[in-house]
Amino acid sequence: MSQKLRTQVAIIGSGPAGLLLSELLRKAGIDAWVIDRQSRVHIEARIRAGVLEWGTVEALREAGVGARMDREGMVHSGFEMCFDGHRHRIDLAGLVDKKVMVYGQTELTKDLIAQRLDSGAPIVFSASNVQIDNVTSSAPRVRYEQAGKAHVLECDYVAGCDGFHGVARQTIPADVLKTYERVYPFGWLGVLVDRPPVAEELIYANGARGFALCSMRSATRSRYYLQCGLDDNIENWSDDRFFDELEKRLGSETAQNLQRGSSIEKSIAPLRSFVAEPMRYGAMFLAGDAAHIVPPTGAKGLNLAVADVRVLARAMMQSYQQGNTAYLERYSEICLKRVWKVERFSWYMSQLLHQFPEATPFERKMQAAEFDYLTQSESACRSIAENYVGLPLQM
Numbered sequence: 216m217s218q219k220l221r222t223q224v225a226i227i228g229s230g231p232a233g234l235l236l237s238e239l240l241r242k243a244g245i246d247a248w249v250i251d252r253q254s255r256v257h258i259e260a261r262i263r264a265g266v267l268e269w270g271t272v273e274a275l276r277e278a279g280v281g282a283r284m285d286r287e288g289m290v291h292s293g294f295e296m297c298f299d300g301h302r303h304r305i306d307l308a309g310l311v312d313k314k315v316m317v318y319g320q321t322e323l324t325k326d327l328i329a330q331r332l333d334s335g336a337p338i339v340f341s342a343s344n345v346q347i348d349n350v351t352s353s354a355p356r357v358r359y360e361q362a363g364k365a366h367v368l369e370c371d372y373v374a375g376c377d378g379f380h381g382v383a384r385q386t387i388p389a390d391v392l393k394t395y396e397r398v399y400p401f402g403w404l405g406v407l408v409d410r411p412p413v414a415e416e417l418i419y420a421n422g423a424r425g426f427a428l429c430s431m432r433s434a435t436r437s438r439y440y441l442q443c444g445l446d447d448n449i450e451n452w453s454d455d456r457f458f459d460e461l462e463k464r465l466g467s468e469t470a471q472n473l474q475r476g477s478s479i480e481k482s483i484a485p486l487r488s489f490v491a492e493p494m495r496y497g498a499m500f501l502a503g504d505a506a507h508i509v510p511p512t513g514a515k516g517l518n519l520a521v522a523d524v525r526v527l528a529r530a531m532m533q534s535y536q537q538g539n540t541a542y543l544e545r546y547s548e549i550c551l552k553r554v555w556k557v558e559r560f561s562w563y564m565s566q567l568l569h570q571f572p573e574a575t576p577f578e579r580k581m582q583a584a585e586f587d588y589l590t591q592s593e594s595a596c597r598s599i600a601e602n603y604v605g606l607p608l609q610m
Contacts, residue, residue, distance in 0.1 A: 217358070217365040222248045222337070224531065225357045225370040227345060227383050229258055229338060231320060232503035232520040233376030234327035238278040239528035241336055245535055248368055249338040250359055251377075252345060255328065262407060262480050263320035265432055266291075266417070266514035268605030271521045272316050280326045287433065288318035294603070296568075297420035298586040300466035304416075310597045313604040317417075319432040320517055347373055347386045351497035372543075373499040374527065375506075376520075379489070383505050387496045399486035399510060399565065400572050403428075404443040406457055410476040412437045413469060419512070420464055421568045421582070426512075427464035437474075442569055445485060454478050486510040486565065488558055494547040500527055507554050512568055513561035518605060523550050525608060549609055560602040 224240060226233045229251035237247045251258065267275075267288070275281045292308035308314055331338050342359040349355045350373060357368040375383020384392070403426075412431035420427040426442035439461055443452075454477055462470035489508040494501045503520030526549055530542035542549075567585055571578070589595050 217367045220248070220366060220368045222246050222368060222370050223535070224372045224374060225250065225368050226374045226376055227347070227357065228375070228377035228381060228505070229328065229340070230376060230378065230503065231324055231327065231517055232524050233374065234324065234331060235274065235278055235521060236374055236376065236502065236524045236528055237336065238280065238327060238330060239524065240531060241334065242278065243532050243536070245531060247336070249331065250342050250345060250357060250368070251340055252342050253340065255340045259321065259325050259328065261321060262405070262482065264511065264514065264517045265317050265319045265430060265438065267316045267318055268518040269313055269315065270605045270608060271518050274521050274525050275323065280330050283326055284316070284318045284323065287322070288316040289431070289434070291315050291317055291416050294417040294419065295414070296586070296589070297418055297465070297469070298583065299422050300468070302418070302469070303586070303590045305596055305600055305603065307600050307604055310593070310600040311604055315604055317431060345382050347382060347499060350386060350499040355498045371498065372531065375499055375501045376503050378504040379508055381505050383499065383501055384491055386499060391496060393492045395490045397488040400445065401442050401569060402445050402447070402483045402485045403440045403511065404447065404452060404457070404483050405438065405440045405481065406454070406478045407432070407480040408437050408439070408476040408478055409435060410437050410474040411435055413473045418465070418469065419568055421570070422464050423570070424460070424464050425570045426568050427461055429465070443483060447483060449481055449483060452481065488562055490554055490558060492547070492551060494550050500546055502527055507558070509558055509561035510565045512564040513557070514603065515557045515561050519554065519557050522553055522608060526550055552609060553606060556606055
């Protein structure tokens, strides 16, 4: 027999989107359960993004989890773009009077989980057979098993924050759900290394040998990426081979500051653009990767998930505190306007900064012309800066 439980909001997924939503709701006096199929150890070990828009920083502070981020995060007022060895800085602070913060998603997730556990609020790890029922009724529920016991969680709303492969989006009938996708013909080979970054700010580079990104997680830990084939294998890339290639793609001037080291994590991630519409179905709301994926070139995946959650949290507060469901009813419409703008920016940055196998000499010349235009146009740089620091949150 299943154990029956009750909450106001059932949140599927304990990544940053689900955890942040749970904490924003808890601060507002709204009860929520968080359920995840993975273990805590697995969740806290995942290596993810590290560039936070300022709106994301403010949301984390609002949720009460900004203390370590403010101590250890690195505030950046710009970043560099490099084309065939020629570097150009995008001055975020000077162009749009805003900044970003570098703070690893892994650390952010640890902070959110720790606060959730310290508060005593419900969070379920290692749940299996998660199912979402009755979302078009006034009595939705989530079924799951844990440690061999079956549970039924009754609720008012379900928040699907369970990622691209999660159960939430699959709950929406095929004749209702529309999806849009582009799979890119390459991936990113990432290496994490305990060495100081090659520069004080991020460097996005494109050259004849392909894309490279120099990022960081702290003043002593660096994260580097190389464009690679989808059929490539990590075993083909020794640390020496990786750094040899990175030096070639960065150019001699930048590479002279590169400190090599033994990798502490190495992985290959495919790139895709994906959007699911609608983001609401009955009493269920999709957020983050459950609804959309962006290629990481624009540093937008985590930030877009946080934007979803900020809209959803405010809409739920309106519903519970004022009896006003208008924002909940418009949730999908509000979020998708931002989603498509962010998809456009991530697509643009990916087009500009990667070598496409099928590209013609004409298209390569267009890339070079676009970069040359950026170096001479303040307006073009301002457009990139506006998108990079984060578009305004709409309500």
